């Protein structure tokens with residue numbers, strides 16, 4: 001390898017969200033023009049760092065282009081996507097000829113006029129570099145795999161873990177497989193098995209963990225190069241929304257397909273055990289209050305910013321207040337208006353604050369509380385995936401019954417206990433801690449939680465997959481139909 005081209009472009013698009021994804025969201029999340037591998041600690045910049053180091057170890061030139069990622073929200077503005085894409089393509093043209101192209105992307109990015117942004121970008125890269133240059137791609141497992149992707153990339157590797165703790169390992173694999181292909185040591189071919197399912201897999205535990213182990217065991221044996229499970233993204237209405245198994249082998253298409261089919265059959269047979277379940281709000285609050293020890297951590301599945309939700313819904317908060325439950329902590333609420341009022345008033349101030357319920361119908365009604373401002377922190381942040389996720393200005397407010405709330409003005413899901421403890425909040429003293437997250441909270445909170453409960457609260461992220469109002473995704477799928485494979 002003499003010359004490697006690397007870039008990153010992505011977001012996870014909740015096509016049902018009413019929040020547009022435009023330039024400001026990219027600028028606030030991750031936006032670098034050629035130096036992300038030096039300057040960014042974002043999850044999707046991690047592959048760029050790996051690829052740069054590995055290539056430079058081989059004395060290869062590295063041409064680094066755009067690295068842009070947006071906190072998930074609604075459909076990306078057309079011009080924003082096209083300008084980013086064209087920046088990468090013009091950099092690639094200028095850098096050509098190159099030996100390999102490596103792209104860090106999400107796999108569920110939708111822009112106005114583009115249901116498959118990743119496929120669009122990979123195809124256009126292929127048109128520039130021609131058929132012989134290796135294109136390696138790393139995707140989030142919440143992706144939609146299309147034939148445009150698999151027919152135009154040589155190497156496609158997905159995260160295996162949810163929470164996403166393995167971006168670096170997967171980046172190493174993209175590099176090694178792409179390098180071996182470039183050297184003619186392997187000829188990767190890709191096969192896909194369509195599971196015809198909409199589901200989620202919490203990979204740290206249970207049968208989902210066993211599925212990951214099984215996939216990993218198959219790699220490196222009998223010419224199987226890589227095995228991935230594309231979980232799909234349930235709130236992205238695109239024609240290829242369903243979950244898929246993706247297998248790469250060394251030149252053996254039949255083996256790739258039979259392996260993908262075999263893994264698909266195993267995953268299908270475990271669908272009931274792995275399908276995510278959630279308690280009602282009151283069930284979860286009852287269990288949390290009855291627990292002998294806190295903190296019982298409740299995950300608000302309905303309002304995860306990382307899935308494109310507003311992170312200001314109040315359905316659980318409303319029940320906590322109405323029931324008068326004592327000693328509860330909840331966050332992180334994205335509420336720039338409330339944050340502004342609290343900063344204006346200052347620490348120690350007491351006043352009536354209207355909290356949450358502002359972005360849309362999925363946010364519920366705002367909750368009016370008499371609060372005191374306990375702590376204000378500018379440039380607050382929390383650990384995530386080996387780096388830090390910015391919260392902007394964060395404010396801790398307290399209300400009656402020892403109710404503590406964390407508000408911020410940079411929309412972000414609750415990843416880690418430090419989001420609270422950096423404010424001075426004693427997490428261990430709370431009976432219930434409600435976090436707005438689907439699963440990424442798990443790595444950080446599991447070690448400190450007395451118990452973890454998942455709550456199917458109303459909101460922008462409905463967990464009843466049978467009833468999602470798909471229009472573009474037309475295929476029959478489980479759990480809407482019992483057997484979509486017939």
Ligand SMILES: [Zn+2]
Nearest residue numbers: 140141142164
């Ligand atoms: Zn993901």
